[in-house]
Amino acid sequence: MNKIEALVRPNIRALCPYSTARDEYQGKLGIFLDANESPYPTGYNRYPDPRQKALKEQLGAIKGLPADRIFLGNGSDEAIDLMFRVFCVPGVDNAVAISPSYGMYAVAADINDIQVRNVPLGPEFSLPTQALLDACDEHTKLLFACSPNNPSGNAFEPAELEDLIRRFPGIVVLDEAYADFSDKGSLRGRLDEFPNLVILQTLSKAYGLAGLRLGMAFSNPYIIRLMSMVKYPYNINQATQELVSRALAQPIGDNVATIVAQRARVAAALPAFSCVRRVYPSDANFLLVQVDDADRLYAHLIADGIIVRNRTRVPLCAGCLRITIGLPSENDRLLKSFEAYEKGDIHR
Numbered sequence: 561m562n563k564i565e566a567l568v569r570p571n572i573r574a575l576c577p578y579s580t581a582r583d584e585y586q587g588k589l590g591i592f593l594d595a596n597e598s599p600y601p602t603g604y605n606r607y608p609d610p611r612q613k614a615l616k617e618q619l620g621a622i623k624g625l626p627a628d629r630i631f632l633g634n635g636s637d638e639a640i641d642l643m644f645r646v647f648c649v650p651g652v653d654n655a656v657a658i659s660p661s662y663g664m665y666a667v668a669a670d671i672n673d674i675q676v677r678n679v680p681l682g683p684e685f686s687l688p689t690q691a692l693l694d695a696c697d698e699h700t701k702l703l704f705a706c707s708p709n710n711p712s713g714n715a716f717e718p719a720e721l722e723d724l725i726r727r728f729p730g731i732v733v734l735d736e737a738y739a740d741f742s743d744k745g746s747l748r749g750r751l752d753e754f755p756n757l758v759i760l761q762t763l764s765k766a767y768g769l770a771g772l773r774l775g776m777a778f779s780n781p782y783i784i785r786l787m788s789m790v791k792y793p794y795n796i797n798q799a800t801q802e803l804v805s806r807a808l809a810q811p812i813g814d815n816v817a818t819i820v821a822q823r824a825r826v827a828a829a830l831p832a833f834s835c836v837r838r839v840y841p842s843d844a845n846f847l848l849v850q851v852d853d854a855d856r857l858y859a860h861l862i863a864d865g866i867i868v869r870n871r872t873r874v875p876l877c878a879g880c881l882r883i884t885i886g887l888p889s890e891n892d893r894l895l896k897s898f899e900a901y902e903k904g905d906i907h908r
């Protein structure tokens with residue numbers, strides 16, 4: 561057994577996955593009397609492709625990866641949950657994670673009865689490599705890192721991530737949901753160097769398809785096969801497969817560039833307000849902003865019809881609001897609302 565295989569839950573290693581009769585039939589024009597579907601066309605009377613072959617080819621061409629290195633999930637959230645289900649024995653194994661970071665790691669861990677050991681980021685939200693390694697024991701299977709990180713907004717240096725991945729004895733799950741907004745790029749082109757790496761990306765942010773629920777995991781073919789074995793057979797519905805395929809065929813345009821330019825503009829404008837103590841550098845499509853009285857400003861913004869995320873009770877984020885970069889006109893309204901707050905009145 562190799563090192564990666566040894567990390568897999570024994571019952572998953574031994575699993576015989578659900579198979580469909582259609583797995584054995586490769587043609588297109590057969591008469592399908594195998595799945596108890598309705599024969600009457602509604603556009604959706606057939607089960608969708610459980611392997612999402614066409615969509616993986618299309619995404620693979622965009623991402624520069626072969627289909628056997630791609631897992632597609634009902635959002636990244638499905639891939640996060642599958643990491644626990646594939647690698648962690650409930651009540652026995654554990655995971656380590658940077659903190660603060662994305663809330664779903666802890667939720668998925670709790671549901672699977674897996675302990676998460678949260679390791680605070682270092683000064684200036686830096687990657688706490690040694691502390692992450694020190695938090696591990698013989699039952700640590702997973703390490704969650706997120707770059708650019710939510711909610712801190714910063715991306716870690718690729719060389720630091722590389723060092724962490726090489727030194728960590730389990731599986732590193734690197735969440736790159738915001739990579740398209742950063743010039744530090746993605747590690748997905750270097751999967752061959754890191755057999756213990758799983759990269760998560762999503763169509764929910766830069767691609768503007770949050771409503772369709774499509775998350776991606778990139779890894780070696782062995783780990784992708786394990787995830788595919790454990791997932792529900794028809795996890796990506798027909799409508800999502802079709803609509804995503806259609807959306808990917810369109811040019812994505814310069815929305816990402818506009819958001820990055822607006823991020824710089826809002827980040828430059830905010831420090832002029834006396835309530836703003838600090839705007840943290842961002843490699844993502846949001847800004848983490850530290851202010852004098854986060855709860856009061858948050859309440860003002862809500863009253864003004866602007867919903868941001870109050871992160872003041874999150875570790876290392878005291879006094880912070882997380883503000884997504886919107887349309888230029890929405891960012892104008894945000895800045896106007898800060899002005900009104902400083903003048904002590906509310907714009908409606």
Ligand SMILES: *Cc1c(COP(=O)(O)O)cnc(C)c1O
Pocket residue numbers: 634635636637638662706710735737761762763764765770774775
């Ligand atoms: C938004 C976000 C995701 C996306 O999750 P989906 O389920 O794919 O919509 C993943 N990771 C992080 C850190 C996020 O902030």
